[in-house]
Amino acid sequence: MSRVPVIFDLDGTLIDSAPDIHAASNAVLSEAGLHPLTLPQVRSFVGKGVPHLVECLLRASGEDPNGPRNSEIYDAFIARYEDAVTLTVTYPNVRETLDRLAALGHPLAICTNKPLAPTRAVLAHLGLLPLFQVVLGGDSLPVRKPDPAPLFRVLADLGAPRAVYVGDSEVDAATAQAAAMPFALFTEGYRKTPVEALPHDVAFSDFTDLPAIVERLA
Incomplete structure (x- = not known):
């Protein structure tokens, strides 16, 4: 039974999975011309889904979390996320x-x-x-x-x-x-x-x- x-x-x-999420986040931020974030910062953003993560990444980068760059960062992160497994x-x-x-x-x-x-x-x-x-x-x-x-x-x-x-x-x-x-x-x-x-x-x-x-x- x-x-x-x-x-x-x-x-x-x-x-x-925070190391992989951190690496993917920083790769996306770098491509967007934004500064990298620390592992503890990105780890603190994990848990509420990718839309929340992207808002946190933008806010921590001094950008409007719901501004015009949101969809750009979101799409770039999603494109990397499925392969973010090695760490x-x-x-x-x-x-x-x-x-x-x-x-x-x-x-x-x-x-x-x-x-x-x-x-x-x-x-x-x-x-x-x-x-x-x-x-x-x-x-x-x-x-x-x-x-x-x-x-x-x-x-x-x-x-x-x-x-x-x-x-x-x-x-x-x-x-x-x-x-x-x-x-x-x-x-x-x-x-x-x-x-x-x-x-x-x-x-x-x-x-x-x-x-x-x-x-x-x-």
Whole structure:
């Protein structure tokens, strides 16, 4: 019998993709005649989708975030994003934990604000794509997290009445809360808020702890 599904955020949760996003961002900024940004700056922009990232890049560059350069930077970034995989790595023990959860009978899914094509590309590059029954990206629906609709869509696609959600950020915490879904907070990702200030059911720093957490939350 299948157990409760586990739905994961991607960037900052399963993978550290900030170095690739940083490199792609600076390449685009350079082509546009703008100065490069630091890795911590760009990492702080990750999590709310590419439109938000582009606005942050422009604002940090002293440009109007919603001005005429927005579409230029957006299109240039999207053109690079699907190939931005070579610097991305999984967090420690992620692969082993995903294999363990699958072996225990938990259906696995992705619900991310990263666009679908780059999401599938990086999962394939890391050899993780076959593990997930459903992969939903930030452009799969008209709305993105923290709207709960993406989580509800993943549940519907899984044919499941409930699930455990795993994420790392303020956006993920708000999404889980809006969906009234049990939330496990990975503390080593991209959040900017103290752990105790984010709504969560369980916080963890080591993925080897996750199977037991899922059993408890389920």
